[in-house]
Amino acid sequence: MENRIGELRRERGLTLKQLGKILNVRDNALSQYETGKRNPQLGLLEEIADYFNVSIEYLDKxxxxxxxxxxxxxxxxxxxxxxxxxxxxxxxxxxxxxxxxALWIINNEEKIKALDNDSKDLTSTAYFFIHQLSIDSNVLREFSKDRIKDNKNLDKIDEMLLFDDNYFGANIDDVLTFMKESSRIGYDQTQRIISEMKKIPTFDYDEN
Structure with a gap:
């Protein structure tokens, strides 16, 4: 998908890393969004448009x-x-x-109703607009919370796999294999395996 993310980022004088930190997006993922190699989810597209104070349709050209x-x-x-x-x-x-x-609509209900008397019929449009804005805002808020949580977990995975000297679990290849196999067997089977893993007693390295 073509977009103006890179154009707007450079307009603000930001590096990929700086914008990634602002948006809680990894800079390598952001780079792929800018070049169109990957498409951001609509929720993230809305967050980016909000940050640059442009419409989504301007952002996606x-x-x-x-x-x-x-x-x-x-x-x-x-x-x-x-x-x-x-x-x-x-x-x-x-x-x-x-x-x-939306604020103007709330403060000018009588004015809108008066316009309806002139056959403009804007009241239903105004109420629908506020309803849609409320729904989108709530959905975007939940999407942002989940996305930030996921990114923090990805950072924890990186930290454990690459830098934690006290971590003795699955290595990078094991994690990749687990992801591929979990995709093959499906979500429910994967959850059952994880549930069984949690029942296994903790291995005591000091005794070995």
Missing amino acids: STDKRDYPMKSDGDAINLLTKIKNNEINYHNLSKATSLEL
Whole structure:
């Protein structure tokens, strides 16, 4: 997938390692995302777009417009009208603009209802927009928590395999073999094996 991650990173004067640390993404993975060798999950794509304050569609080169900034009531009404008429969609807006529009909707319900009396019918669009923003925000929050947890566990694996002198378990080849075999036998069988491993008494190296 083509994207502007590298372009935006360089625009900010950041190295791969610096941006990776900010986003809690390994710099080698980030490099592959930038070159299109791997595609980031939608949740990560949203996090990256949020950080650079651009829309997802700008980030993935679906559009050359970074955002639809809001500076007045007229801008807010124009955005809602464009969304209602399917001229733009949720992902055409940056998170900052989406939040700003949601706040404007909450503070201007009467104004929106008055516009509906002029046959603009924006109330349902406004409520749907807030509902969608709320769902996406909750999903993104959970995705970010899980992704950060996974990255920390990957760091722990690296630390144990490469630097921990007190670690005497599976080596790198063993870990790779286990991953391949677990993929072959499936999740449920893998969990049963792990459960049985946990029942085995701890080996006492001092006695040997």
